[in-house]
Amino acid sequence: MDSRITDLTLDDGRSLDATKNYKVAGWATVGAESPGPPIWDVVAEYLREKKTITVDKVNTPVLKNVANNAGLADYSGQLE
DSSP states (O other): OSSSSOOOOOOOOBBTTTTTTOOOSSSSSSOOSSSSOOHHHHHHHHHHHHOOOOOOOOOOOOSSOTTTTTGGGTTOBHHH
């Protein structure tokens, strides 16, 4: 949380601590190439094995200070 991320909270309202380390997952590699198979292959295999899954909640972030950004016109989440 620096110049680009300034207000990051969890669903329960707790703020993340910029001095702590957190484990995260994503679709893209940041920095050097990651070891292991691409995440989309891992997810595809998981879905093939499970056949059916239930998604309790889709967490779409609220993007602040970008309400007039034309590049986000199709964003399905909330813009402020």
